[in-house]
Amino acid sequence: MPRAAALLCLALCAGGAHAADVDAAAMLSLARASGCLACHAVNQRKIGPSYTEVARRYSGQPGALQTLQNAILNGHSGTWGIIPMPAYGGSQQVLTPAQAGDLARWVLSLAAHQPAPKP
Numbered sequence: 001m002p003r004a005a006a007l008l009c010l011a012l013c014a015g016g017a018h019a020a021d022v023d024a025a026a027m028l029s030l031a032r033a034s035g036c037l038a039c040h041a042v043n044q045r046k047i048g049p050s051y052t053e054v055a056r057r058y059s060g061q062p063g064a065l066q067t068l069q070n071a072i073l074n075g076h077s078g079t080w081g082i083i084p085m086p087a088y089g090g091s092q093q094v095l096t097p098a099q100a101g102d103l104a105r106w107v108l109s110l111a112a113h114q115p116a117p118k119p
């Protein structure tokens, strides 16, 4: 799975992220290493929503960072469809809360830098 995600990302994610206040390259690597990109891409809906559409939905909302950090740590379902997002925190300990916060900050940073998706 991680290798497939990495290959997919090579094909799809190149040049996708431009963030001012987070290290976008490091976050993309962390997302890839954590398996996120098996279900997500920056600009394209896969099993989960694209990070750009997540950013667009939440940017400017109070508590957005906390909401996304919690979704990454605890899992989430019901916002985007019926498929659940797996949990990466808690007893799994795949990601620390700080890493989940950095990933959430990165996702939110994508809103301002991406053109609107084509319908």
Ligand code: HEC
Residues within 6 Å of the ligand: 031, 034, 035, 036, 037, 038, 039, 040, 047, 048, 049, 054, 067, 068, 071, 072, 076, 077, 078, 079, 080, 081, 082, 083, 084, 085, 086, 088, 095, 103, 104, 107
């Ligand atoms: C097995 C597939 C899968 C993997 C792996 C996965 N996600 Fe998700 N993710 C989803 C799905 C499906 C949703 C939509 C959940 C919903 O409808 O609330 C989602 C939603 C999200 C959201 C939006 C949450 C919200 O409240 O709207 C964020 C942010 C996110 N994922 C980040 C990540 C990150 C970061 C990783 C890796 C650490 C990751 N995802 C790994 C499937 C996945």
